[in-house]
Structures are given as C-alpha cells and as structure tokens.
Amino acid sequence: MYEFYRQSIIGKALQDTIEDMLGNSQLTPAQAKLILEKFDQAVPVVFGRTVQSNMNFKGGVESYNFVDGVWNFITRDFVMTINNKMVRCDYVKIVACDADTSSDSGRKRRKRNVGNR
Numbered sequence: 001m002y003e004f005y006r007q008s009i010i011g012k013a014l015q016d017t018i019e020d021m022l023g024n025s026q027l028t029p030a031q032a033k034l035i036l037e038k039f040d041q042a043v044p045v046v047f048g049r050t051v052q053s054n055m056n057f058k059g060g061v062e063s064y065n066f067v068d069g070v071w072n073f074i075t076r077d078f079v080m081t082i083n084n085k086m087v088r089c090d091y092v093k094i095v096a097c098d099a100d101t102s103s104d105s106g107r108k109r110r111k112r113n114v115g116n117r
Contacts, residue, residue, distance in 0.1 A: 060077055
C-alpha cells in the first residue's frame with residue numbers, strides 16, 4: 001500500500017495525534033501502526049468517491065523512471081489547470097502508482113512455454 005497521503009495536512013495531523021497518544025501511553029505501537037495502515041487504505045477510496053475536480057496538465061518530460069509499479073516523472077515548464085484555474089511551475093516531480101495494490105502489481109511478464117518445442 002502506498003503512503004503518499006501521510007504527507008497531506010490531514011495525514012500529518014493524524015501522525016502528530018498518534019505520536020502524542022503514544023507518548024501518553026494511550027496507544028501501543030501496534031495500534032498506531034494499524035491506524036496508519038487503515039488510513040493508507042481508506043483515503044484513496046474516499047477520494048475516489050468524492051473528489052469531482054477536473055485537472056489537465058502538460059510539460060516537457062526531463063526524465064522518467066518505472067520501478068515496482070511506480071512511475072516517476074520530472075517535468076519542465078509545467079502548466080496545470082484545475083477547475084479552470086491555471087498554475088505554472090518551472091519543474092515538477094510527478095509520482096504515479098499502479099491502481100492495483102496487490103502483491104502482483106508492476107510489470108506483468110508472459111510465461112513462456114519452455115517445455116515441448
């Protein structure tokens with residue numbers, strides 16, 4: 001599971017609260033870990049149901065990389081439009097992950113029939 005949403009405002013607030021509760025012995029480390037794992041699972045589901053914004057973007061790709069189902073793009077002259085509001089940046093890093101978060105995610109390879117030829 002991806003942990004990108006932990007860097008959002010609500011994710012940081014949750015982590016701060018968990019740290020306080022750990023410090024006051026109101027949670028065990030195992031409980032804290034479980035809460036963060038459930039947060040990682042729930043946020044993409046909620047966003048998928050409720051976010052209705054439209055976004056378009058363009059820019060020149062400076063570099064890209066694909067490892068274990070995660071694409072990383074570095075773009076230059078980036079222009080993004082969200083609900084008819086335009087944002088420009090010189091450079092932007094985009095991290096895109098496979099929607100399938102099962103253990104078999106990533107590039108799929110065909111199995112060869114090596115047996116009888």
